[in-house]
Amino acid sequence: MTPVPDIDRIMPEVILTLTGVAVMLIDASLAARRSRRWLGWIAAMGTTLALWASLWQISLPEGTGFFDTVETSTFTVFFHVLICGIVLVALLLSLDTLPANSHHQGEYYALVVFGAVGMCLLTGAVELLVVFIALEISSISTYVLAGYRKQTGRGPESAIKYFLLGSFATAFLLYGIALIFGATGTTQVYQIAILAPANENHALIVAALAMMLVGIFFKVSAAPFHVWTPDVYEGAPSPVVALLSTGPKVAAFALLLRVVYEMLPSLRTLWAPLLWVAAVLSMTVGNLAALRQQNVKRMLAYSSIAHAGYLLAAFAGIGDLGIAAASFYAAAYAAMNVGVFAVITLVSGYDEKLPLIDDYRGLIYRAPLLGSLLIFFLISLIGIPFTGGFFGKFYSFTAAMSPMNGSAVALVIIGLLNSGIAAAYYLRLAVVAAQPAAPSAAGAAPAKPEIGIAVGAALLLAVAATLVLGIKPGATLHAAQSGAHTLQAPAPGVQSSPLSPIIQATPQAAQ
C-alpha cells in the first residue's frame, strides 16, 4: 500500500488557510469604498470545499501524518465535518447581517476562516504542542471577533474579558502539557497513553491532567470555569456568538475526548469523578442562573453552560458508548444552538435593538416564520422528542447510565430534573414570542426582519440538521460510534471495551 502523502492528512486545514489568506489579500488590494460583502461568499465557498475535503478524508486509511502529529480517522472526520458545517452557517449568517458599510468585513471573514483552521486542527492533532498551537489559532481569532463591535462599550469589554481569562486558561493547559512532558518525556498522545500507566511520576501526571482539565473546561465553559460566558456573549455580535458558542466548544470537546479517553484512560478513576462534578455543576448553575435572566443572549449563554453539563454527563459512559454519545450531543447542540442564534441575530439585528426577552413579545405575529423557527429551536433545546436535542440528551444520559452504579443513576436524575428546570426559561421566551404584542407598543413595533438568501440557507441548514438528528439519528450516531472506535483503537496497550457492558450483560434481551 502506498503511504498517504502528509498533505492529505490536513487537506481541510490547507484549504481553509488558503481561503483565509486569499480573502485577506483581496481585502487589502480592494479600494476602500468597494463593497467587501462578496469576500464572505469566497470564505463560504472555501469552507464548503473544506467540508467536502473532510468527507473525502474518510477514504484515506486511518493513520497519522507529519511525524505522528496529526491524525485522520472517522473521529477526526466527524468533527471536521461538524466544525466546517458550523462555520459555514456562521458565515452565511454574517453575510446578510453584517452592516454593509462596515470597513472590516474582509478581516472578519478571514478571521472566521482562520478560526476554523484552528478548530479543525484541534480535533485532528495527536501531539500536545500541535494541540496548543491549534487552540491558540482558534482562540486568537475568536478574541478579535468578540470585540468586533468596537463602537459600543460592550464590544471591547467582551473581547478583553475573553482574552484575559482565555489566556490564563490556555496557560494552564500549556503548564499541564509541560508537566506531562516532564513525567513521560513525550508530548505524543499515543506514547503518553502507553507510558502513563506504569509511570513512577504518578503525581506529576495527575497534576498535568488537572491543569489540562482546567484549560479545557474554560474553553467549553463548564462550571466552575464558566463566568466569562454571559459577559462575552452579551457583548459580542450575535453572528459571532453563533460561532463562539458552538465551534470552539465542539473542538474543545473533541480535545477533551482525546485527552481523557485516548491519552489517559488509565486515570479513569481520577477524571471520571471530576467530570461528574463538572457536569452536575454546569447543569445546575447554568439552568438556575438562566432562570433569572432578562437579556436573551445572557439567558442563552447560561443555557449553553447547562448544555456543556449535559454533554459532560456522557463522559460517565464507559468506552465507545461515552465517546459516541458525547460526539452526537456535540452535533445536536451545535445544530440547534447555531440555529437559535441565527434567529436572534435576525430578530434583534446586528446593533441589537431588541436585547430583552420582553422585546420578543408578539414575534410570531410580526414575523411568523422567524417566530416559528425560534419556537422550534427552543423546543429542541428543551429536548422534546423528534428533535436533535432530545436524542442528544437521550444518548448522553443512556451512556451516563451505563456504569450502573449509584452515582451514574444520580447523575441522570439530576440531569433530567435540570432539563425540567430548563424548560421553564426556554418556554418563557417561546410563550412571550407567541403572545400578542401590547397595543400601546404597536406604534413603536420594529419592522419585520428580512430574510436574505444567505441567511435563509443558514437557517435551512440548521433546521434540517436539527430535524434529521431528531427523526433519523441513525446515520450520525453510526458515524459517531465508528469515530469513537477509532479514537480508542490506535493506542496499543490501552484497555478498551469495544462492546458496551450492557450488551455483554444481556445478550438475550436485545432482540
Place this chain on the structure above:
Amino acid sequence: MHALDQSILTLILLVPLAGAILVAILPDRGKAPNWLALIVTLFSFVLTLHLPAHFAPGMKGFQFEIDRAWIADPLISYHVGVDGLSLWLVVLTGLLGPVGVLASWNAITARRKVYYSLFLVQQTAMYGVFVSLNLIIYYGFWELSLVPMAILIAMYGRKNGPKAALKFFLFTFIPSALLLVGILWLYARTGTFDYVNLQIYLAHDTLPARALFWVALAFLAAFAVKVPVFPLHGWLGDAFSEAPVALAMVIAGKLGLYSLLRFHVELFPVQARHIAPLMIALAVIGVLYGACLALVQRDFWKVLAFGAVSHFSLVVLAIYGLAPAAWNGAVYQILSLGIVEGGMFVLLGVLDTRYGTSQIAAYGGLAAKLPRTASYFVIASLTMIGLPLLSGFVGEFVILSNTFTDVSRGWAVAAALGTILSAGYMLSLVQRLFYGPESTMAASKPASDLRFNELAALTPLVVLMLVLGVAPSYWFRTMKDGLQPEATQASPMHSAAQSPDSLPVSVHTEGQP
C-alpha cells in the same frame, strides 16, 4: 387479513401529521384551514374505524402490529399495535378530532392556520401515545403531546393563557423527566425498550426489587400528574379555564389513565400491587375532594375541572383495585368520560363565547332562550351523574360493584358517596345556568342557540352517550380480551393483599349489568 392491516396504524399516525403540514403550507384564506382540518380529521376518524371492524376479539396480544427497526444501536424499533385496552381509545381520539374542529369553527377567528396545524399535530401525538409499544416511541409521543397543547393554551387562552400554559407544561414535563430516567434505567438493565419484551423480562423478576420500586414510582408519578390523581391536580383548573375548548376536552384523563393501566399496572404488576392501597386511598380522597370542591365553585370551568378530578379518580380506583372486571369498567368509563367531557366543553364553550363570562352567578333562565343548548346540557349532565341507560352509568356501576365485592366495601361506599355528590353539583349547575329567573346579563344579550357546526359536533356525542348506555355488551366484548392475559397474575387487591383468608374471588369477566 385485510390488506390495510399491515399499515393502518402508520396511516392513522401520518394522516393528521400530513394534514398539519398541508394546513401550514396552504394560504390562510377565510375558512380554508377549517375545512382542510375537518376533512383530515374526518378521514383519520374513518381510518380508526377500520380497527374495530377488523379486530379479532378472541386473540391474545396485540393486533395490527408493526415492528420495524428505527435506530439500530441502541435498538429502538417503531413498534405499534392495539389491543382491547387501546382499541376504543384510538377510535375515541379519532372521533374527538372532527368534534374539536367543529367546536373551534367560530370560536377561533384569528390565525387559523397555526391553530389547526397544531391541533392536527396534537392528534398525531395522542394516537401515538395509545398505539406505541416501544417505550422511547411512547415517550416521544407523550412529550410531543405537551408542545402543541402548551403553545395553543398560550396563544388562544381566554384571559391568562401564558401562565396556564407554563403551569401545565412544567407540571407535566418535570415528572416526565423522571419517567425518562426510569426508562433509561430499565434499558441499562435489560437492553430493550420494547414493551412486550420488557413485560416478559420483568415478569421473570431478575432485577433488584428496591431499584425497581423507584422505577415504577417514576412511571407512576408521571402518569398520575397527567390524570391528575388527587394531590397533583394543581394545573388542571387553570388549564380547563384557559385552554381552547377543542384542546381542553383532551388535556386530562384518558392519556394518563391509559398510561397508568398499560405502563404501570401491566408493566410492573408486583410494584403496582405494593402501591395499590395508597393509590386506592388517594383515589377515594380524590373522588370526594373533587366532588366537594365542585359543589362550591363559582366558575363553571372550575366546576368541570373538579368534577373531572372526581370522575377520573373513580377510574384510578378501578385500576388499582386490580380486579380485571373493574378494569373493563375503567376503560368503559374512560371512553364515556371522554365523550361526556367533550360534550360539556363544547356546551360551556358556547356559553362562554356568547356571554363572555364563566361566572355561574351571571347566568340564569337560559332554557327558554336556548332550548337546544339546555336539552343537550341536561343529557350530558345526567350522563356525567351516571343515570341508568346513559353511558356514565355502566362504567360507574361496573367499577363500584366490583370494588365492593372484590376490593373493599368501605372504599366502595365512600366512592359511591362521591357519585351522589356529582348529582349535587351537576344538577345545581344546570339549575343555576338554565332555570330560575332570567339574569340581567342573559337578558341583555341576544339569544343565539346552537349553530349548525355546534350541533354537528354535539349530536354524535349525545347519540353515543345513549348508545353506550343502552348496549354496553358490544364494547365489553372487544375490551375484556385485551385485558385478559394479565388476569392470570393479577388478582383483586382484597383477596391478595388484605385478607388472605377470604373466599376465593371469582373473576367477573361478565362485568356488564
